[in-house]
Amino acid sequence: MAKVFFMCKYAILKKRENEVHPVRIRIVGAGALGLLFASKIAATAAIVDLITHTQEQSDLLTAKGILAVSSQEEIVYSVDAFSMHTITGAAELLEPVDWLFLMVKQKDITAALLQQLLLLVTPTTRIVCFQNGIGHMELLKQHFSNDRLYAAITTEGALKLSAASFRHSGHGTTWIGRLENMSSDSVEWDEAEIILQTMLIEAGFNVFLSKKIISxxxxxxxxxxxxxxxxxxxxxxxxxxxxxxxxxxxxxxxxxxxxxxxxxxxxxxxxxxxxxxxxxxxxxxxxxxxxxxxxxxxxxxxxxxxxxxxxxxxxxxxxxxxxxxxxxxxxxxxxxx
Ligand SMILES: NC(=O)C1=CN([C@@H]2O[C@H](COP(=O)(O)OP(=O)(O)OC[C@H]3O[C@@H](n4cnc5c(N)ncnc54)[C@H](OP(=O)(O)O)[C@@H]3O)[C@@H](O)[C@H]2O)C=CC1
Ligand SMILES: CC(C)(CO)C(=O)C(=O)O
Incomplete structure (x- = not known):
C-alpha cells in the first residue's frame, strides 16, 4: 500500500520565521496543472492560495488538502482555497499576492473571468498565463498592461484524478517570460523574477526565464x-x-x-x-x-x-x-x- 504523508502548514510556517517576505502566489484554476503547482509550492516557504470554480471544491480542498498520487506514495498538502463566486463578493478579504498563475483552460478565459481577475490582484501583482495554444494573451492585454503580463510554457504533465487529487504524469521543463519585447542581449531579470524562479526550482520544477517566450x-x-x-x-x-x-x-x-x-x-x-x-x-x-x-x-x-x-x-x-x-x-x- 502507498505511504501517505501530510505536509501541514505548521511545518511550512516554522520554515518561514526567518524570511523577510515570502513570495505570495495565487493560482486561479484548481485543475490538473493548478493542483500540481499549488501542492509543490505549498511545500516551500512561499504562500499559496487556490481559487476554484466551485464552492464544493474549495470546501473539500480546505478540509482535506490536495492529495498527490504516485506509484510510490501519496502525499497530502494543506492549502488555502476559495471559490471564485465567494471571493468576488468579498475580494478585500484576500491577501495581496506578488504573482497570479492563470491555470484555467483557454475556453474558460471569458469576459466574466477577466473581470473577476481584476478583483484578485493589486496593481503590482504580475500575471503568468500557462495555457497551451495562442489567443489568450491578446485577451489579457485588454485588461492588464504588458509590463505585468507573463506567459509560461510547460512540458510538465498532470492528470486530475478527482476534485482534490492529481497524478504528476511527467516531469518537464517550464519557461516563463515577460510579454513585453526583450532584446536578447539587454535583459536584466528583476529581483521578483529571480525570486519566483528560485522558489519554483525549490518546489521541484525545472524552470527557465525566457527572453523569447512568444517563440x-x-x-x-x-x-x-x-x-x-x-x-x-x-x-x-x-x-x-x-x-x-x-x-x-x-x-x-x-x-x-x-x-x-x-x-x-x-x-x-x-x-x-x-x-x-x-x-x-x-x-x-x-x-x-x-x-x-x-x-x-x-x-x-x-x-x-x-x-x-x-x-x-x-x-x-x-x-x-x-x-x-x-x-x-x-x-x-x-x-x-
Ligand atoms: N495538464 C497538463 O499537464 C498541462 C496543461 N497545460 C495547459 O494548462 C491549462 C489548464 O490545463 P488543465 O489543468 O489540464 O485543465 P483542467 O480542466 O484540469 O483545469 C482547469 C481548471 O480551471 C477551473 N476553472 C474554469 N473556469 C474557472 C473560473 N471561472 N474560476 C476558477 N476556476 C475555473 C476548472 O474548474 P471546473 O472543472 O470546476 O470548471 C478546472 O478545475 C490548459 O490551457 C492546458 O492546455 C499545459 C501544459 C500541461
Ligand atoms: C505535448 C502534449 C501533446 C503531451 O501530451 C500536450 O501538451 C498535450 O497533450 O496537450
Whole structure:
C-alpha cells in the first residue's frame, strides 16, 4: 500500500520565521496543472492560495488538502482555497499576492473571468498565463498592461484524478517570460523574477526565464497542432503516432503547414523542432494527449486556440492550410456528438 504523508502548514510556517517576505502566489484554476503547482509550492516557504470554480471544491480542498498520487506514495498538502463566486463578493478579504498563475483552460478565459481577475490582484501583482495554444494573451492585454503580463510554457504533465487529487504524469521543463519585447542581449531579470524562479526550482520544477517566450509559445503550438488532433481522431496514445509511416506522413504535412504560418508571422522556429516533436511523442509515449482526453470525456477541446488559431493566422496571410482545416473540422464534429 502507498505511504501517505501530510505536509501541514505548521511545518511550512516554522520554515518561514526567518524570511523577510515570502513570495505570495495565487493560482486561479484548481485543475490538473493548478493542483500540481499549488501542492509543490505549498511545500516551500512561499504562500499559496487556490481559487476554484466551485464552492464544493474549495470546501473539500480546505478540509482535506490536495492529495498527490504516485506509484510510490501519496502525499497530502494543506492549502488555502476559495471559490471564485465567494471571493468576488468579498475580494478585500484576500491577501495581496506578488504573482497570479492563470491555470484555467483557454475556453474558460471569458469576459466574466477577466473581470473577476481584476478583483484578485493589486496593481503590482504580475500575471503568468500557462495555457497551451495562442489567443489568450491578446485577451489579457485588454485588461492588464504588458509590463505585468507573463506567459509560461510547460512540458510538465498532470492528470486530475478527482476534485482534490492529481497524478504528476511527467516531469518537464517550464519557461516563463515577460510579454513585453526583450532584446536578447539587454535583459536584466528583476529581483521578483529571480525570486519566483528560485522558489519554483525549490518546489521541484525545472524552470527557465525566457527572453523569447512568444517563440516558445509558437514552437509548442506547432508541436500540439500535430500531436493533439491526430491522437484525438485516431484515438491512440502519443507514442503510437510513430508506429505507422502513413501517420508520420500526416504529421509531417501538419508540421510543414504550421511552419508556413509561423514563418509568415515572423516567429523563430527552432532548427530541430521536428526532432523535438518526435522526442515529445517518445517521451510521452504512454500518455493520452489532452485533446484525446477531452474528446473521450465529452468536453470541448482547445482546438480553436491550436489548429483553429493557425488557420486564422493563415487566412490573414492568405496561406492555404488544407490539412489543418480538415483536422479542425473532424475535431469539431467529434466535439459536437
Ligand atoms: N495538464 C497538463 O499537464 C498541462 C496543461 N497545460 C495547459 O494548462 C491549462 C489548464 O490545463 P488543465 O489543468 O489540464 O485543465 P483542467 O480542466 O484540469 O483545469 C482547469 C481548471 O480551471 C477551473 N476553472 C474554469 N473556469 C474557472 C473560473 N471561472 N474560476 C476558477 N476556476 C475555473 C476548472 O474548474 P471546473 O472543472 O470546476 O470548471 C478546472 O478545475 C490548459 O490551457 C492546458 O492546455 C499545459 C501544459 C500541461
Ligand atoms: C505535448 C502534449 C501533446 C503531451 O501530451 C500536450 O501538451 C498535450 O497533450 O496537450
Amino acid at each position: 516558445n509559445i509558437w514552437n509548442k503550438l506547432l508541436i500540439n497542432a500535430v500531436i493533439n488532433p491526430l491522437t484525438a481522431i485516431l484515438q491512440i496514445k502519443n507514442g503510437a503516432l510513430l508506429e505507422s509511416l502513413y501517420i508520420k506522413d500526416l504529421m509531417s504535412v501538419l508540421f510543414e503547414e504550421g511552419c508556413l504560418v509561423a514563418r509568415a508571422a515572423n516567429i523563430t522556429i527552432a532548427d530541430n523542432l521536428w526532432e523535438q516533436l518526435i522526442h515529445v511523442c517518445e517521451k510521452t509515449a504512454e500518455n493520452q494527449s489532452s485533446m484525446l482526453k477531452d474528446i473521450l470525456e465529452g468536453r470541448t477541446t482547445e482546438i480553436d486556440w491550436i489548429n483553429g488559431a493557425l488557420i486564422q493566422y493563415a487566412n490573414q496571410y492568405k496561406l492555404a492550410l488544407p490539412t489543418h482545416q480538415a483536422f479542425y473540422k473532424m475535431i469539431k464534429h467529434l466535439e459536437s456528438r
